[in-house]
Amino acid sequence: MLSPLAARKAEKLGYQNVRVFHAGMPAWKKAGNLVVSETAGLKRLNELDASYILIDLRPTGEIEKGHIPKAVAAPNADVASLKDQFPKYKKADIILYNRNGDLKSAAKAFKEITGWGYKMVSILSGGLDAWQKAGNKLTAGPAESKIAYVRKLLPGELDVEEFKALVLKPGGDALILDVRNTKETAEGTLPNAKAIPLEELEIRLSDLPKDKTIMIHCSTGVRAEMAHNVLKKAGLRSKYVNAKVKFDKEKKGEYTITD
Amino acid sequence: MGKRMLTVLCVGVLAAFAMGLSQVLGAVSDQTLPSKSDKSCLKCHEYDKQDNILAGKLKNVSRKAKTIALEIGKDLEVVHYDDATKLENAPTFKKIPMGESVRILYFKKDGKAYAKEVVVKKGIEVPKDELISAEELAKLVAQGPEKGKYALLDSRPGTNYDQGHIPTAKKMPFFMFDKLKDKVLPKDKSVLQVYYCGGFT
Numbered sequence: 203m204l205s206p207l208a209a210r211k212a213e214k215l216g217y218q219n220v221r222v223f224h225a226g227m228p229a230w231k232k233a234g235n236l237v238v239s240e241t242a243g244l245k246r247l248n249e250l251d252a253s254y255i256l257i258d259l260r261p262t263g264e265i266e267k268g269h270i271p272k273a274v275a276a277p278n279a280d281v282a283s284l285k286d287q288f289p290k291y292k293k294a295d296i297i298l299y300n301r302n303g304d305l306k307s308a309a310k311a312f313k314e315i316t317g318w319g320y321k322m323v324s325i326l327s328g329g330l331d332a333w334q335k336a337g338n339k340l341t342a343g344p345a346e347s348k349i350a351y352v353r354k355l356l357p358g359e360l361d362v363e364e365f366k367a368l369v370l371k372p373g374g375d376a377l378i379l380d381v382r383n384t385k386e387t388a389e390g391t392l393p394n395a396k397a398i399p400l401e402e403l404e405i406r407l408s409d410l411p412k413d414k415t416i417m418i419h420c421s422t423g424v425r426a427e428m429a430h431n432v433l434k435k436a437g438l439r440s441k442y443v444n445a446k447v448k449f450d451k452e453k454k455g456e457y458t459i460t461d
Numbered sequence: 462m463g464k465r466m467l468t469v470l471c472v473g474v475l476a477a478f479a480m481g482l483s484q485v486l487g488a489v490s491d492q493t494l495p496s497k498s499d500k501s502c503l504k505c506h507e508y509d510k511q512d513n514i515l516a517g518k519l520k521n522v523s524r525k526a527k528t529i530a531l532e533i534g535k536d537l538e539v540v541h542y543d544d545a546t547k548l549e550n551a552p553t554f555k556k557i558p559m560g561e562s563v564r565i566l567y568f569k570k571d572g573k574a575y576a577k578e579v580v581v582k583k584g585i586e587v588p589k590d591e592l593i594s595a596e597e598l599a600k601l602v603a604q605g606p607e608k609g610k611y612a613l614l615d616s617r618p619g620t621n622y623d624q625g626h627i628p629t630a631k632k633m634p635f636f637m638f639d640k641l642k643d644k645v646l647p648k649d650k651s652v653l654q655v656y657y658c659g660g661f662t
Contacts (some may be wrong), residue, residue, distance in 0.1 A: 204658040217654055
């Protein structure tokens with residue numbers, strides 16, 4: 203909502219030809235256009251110790267002379283060969299670069315990756331040259347051979363694999379809480395799970411133990427996160443899992459947990 | 462204006478002062494609950510002087526549980542809704558865009574926060590002839606600023622720009638506008654300027 207305000211300011215300064223691209227960045231991306239990122243953005247990801255995917259699109263020979271640290275090679279811009287190493291998480295930061303930031307030669311890889319559904323893809327502005335010019339170091343030798351992306355868990359979030367292990371081997375101080383509605387839980391629940399629909403959670407807080415960590419799931423993770431916040435406010439210890447939990451309608455007791 | 466109407470008005474105004482204007486405006490049933498707003502909302506609204514308001518960015522909506530989660534600062538507030546909840550500026554709860562600014566008038570029952578009214582922020586109106594579409598802009602960008610004779614300006618915070626922006630755009634965060642204008646804006650006042658940001662939020 204800032205662009206119309208900025209346009210108004212420009213008009214006040216006497217600019218006569220001011221327009222607003224009101225739908226902004228989301229619409230630009232949705233239309234399949236290229237997105238550019240800055241060296242400063244990549245540096246910030248490093249400072250935050252965030253996980254991201256950096257892909258060097260140059261030929262192998264050039265990559266071995268020097269590349270940006272943590273880069274994975276996609277020699278001759280062939281990103282399709284890396285596809286099965288990409289994470290499921292579609293909002294992963296993915297940065298592509300070549301020597302000078304030339305958009306035309308990076309466009310194919312960009313479109314291929316956004317075509318797989320990734321939403322945070324960009325081409326590094328000015329490429330390797332800009333990175334170096336900003337005083338950043340290069341790594342010599344071969345680039346990383348595999349994408350190593352680990353999504354950082356959000357505060358209160360429980361790792362899906364940990365949750366799966368907990369379902370198979372309950373106990374300790376953990377209690378599994380299912381916050382789906384009664385219609386959904388009638389189709390099945392996880393073993394040892396307690397079920398309280400999110401819509402009833404506040405009035406049934408006394409049903410929950412204070413001495414356990416309550417591990418919350420629903421069918422997607424959306425309601426589980428909401429429930430986590432309700433419990434947090436009530437002073438109960440909890441975590442939530444961002445997982446798709448599905449129950450087999452035919453075979454009672456069969457379920458799948460995926461991220 | 463009739464004498465009687467004037468009297469009513471005076472009494473009304475007096476009552477408003479007596480109760481504190483905020484209470485008259487914000488009264489929901491008979492509860493007075495503290496308001497909680499995201500800092501960004503308080504730039505233009507005085508929710509902190511009203512009661513029973515929750516204002517922040519929409520995190521998500523669960524249709525199955527009939528709950529709305531609002532992000533207010535670092536907190537997430539979960540509010541229930543039902544068929545009696547009034548919704549403004551959106552066709553259905555599920556259709557409110559994520560991250561949109563939302564104001565909720567709430568009350569509490571059995572420890573649950575209920576929404577009496579949910580108001581989605583209305584976008585600032587931009588005159589139609591001032592708008593530019595993604596296609597038009599893409600054509601300009603393909604030509605480049607020199608050939609296309611334009612300046613493209615990104616109004617979002619600088620960190621957003623660094624993370625990903627439209628090719629050929631210049632970094633011009635709205636809150637730095639006055640500081641940057643001489644450095645970033647074209648000297649020629651007739652040159653086409655296109656502003657964009659994160660969309661209708």
